[in-house]
Amino acid sequence: xxxxxxxxxxxxxxxxxxxxxxxxxxxxxxxxxxxxxxxxxxxxxxxxxxxxxxxxxxxxxxxxxxxxxxxxxxxxxxxxxxxxxxxxxxxxxxxxxxxxxxxxxxxxxxxxxxxxxxxxxxxxxxxxxxxxxxxx
Numbered sequence: 001x002x003x004x005x006x007x008x009x010x011x012x013x014x015x016x017x018x019x020x021x022x023x024x025x026x027x028x029x030x031x032x033x034x035x036x037x038x039x040x041x042x043x044x045x046x047x048x049x050x051x052x053x054x055x056x057x058x059x060x061x062x063x064x065x066x067x068x069x070x071x072x073x074x075x076x077x078x079x080x081x082x083x084x085x086x087x088x089x090x091x092x093x094x095x096x097x098x099x100x101x102x103x104x105x106x107x108x109x110x111x112x113x114x115x116x117x118x119x120x121x122x123x124x125x126x127x128x129x130x131x132x133x134x135x136x
Contacts, residue, residue, distance in 0.1 A: 002079075002094050006086035014087075023084025030077035037063050037070040044071065048109045050116040058119040060127065067129045068110065072102050076131060106130055 038044055040062030043051050050056055063070035079095040079102075110130060113120040130136055 002082050002091060002098065005090045005094050006082065006088065009088040009090045010086045019087070020085050023081040026077055026084065027081035030074040030081060033063060033074040033077065034071055037074065040064060041071075048105075048112060050113065056117060058117060058123045060123055064127070066133050067131055068124065068127050069106050069130055072106050073131045075099075075102050103131070 041059040041064065043054065043056045043059070045051075063073075067073050076099050079099040083092050083095050107130075110124065114124055
């Protein structure tokens with residue numbers, strides 16, 4: 001959706017500037033963070049749930065040693081990068097909406113895991129940061 005909006009609202013004659021290049025770097029870093037998180041968490045799925053049938057355990061290694069939800073952190077990074085590469089009001093609004101949904105989903109998922117995944121409450125107590133180290 002964001003790319004569709006970007007394609008409809010961006011001016012292709014705009015020069016590539018430092019902000020756009022930095023946005024591309026952040027995009028690459030968000031992709032790397034996603035890959036790292038996926039390689040560490042063998043329980044990652046599109047739908048959040050406790051996977052009792054697979055013997056799900058808390059993942060606290062790799063990027064999970066820095067934040068509780070690194071894949072969602074990567075999505076937030078992606079939202080920022082897209083706005084930097086495609087600086088339009090509409091891209092900003094859609095990316096902001098995506099980021100807001102991710103923040104809400106993070107809070108809901110955090111509670112679901114605390115209530116249903118053994119050891120998650122302890123991990124949550126030890127790993128203070130949900131999405132951004134030293135911030136939230």
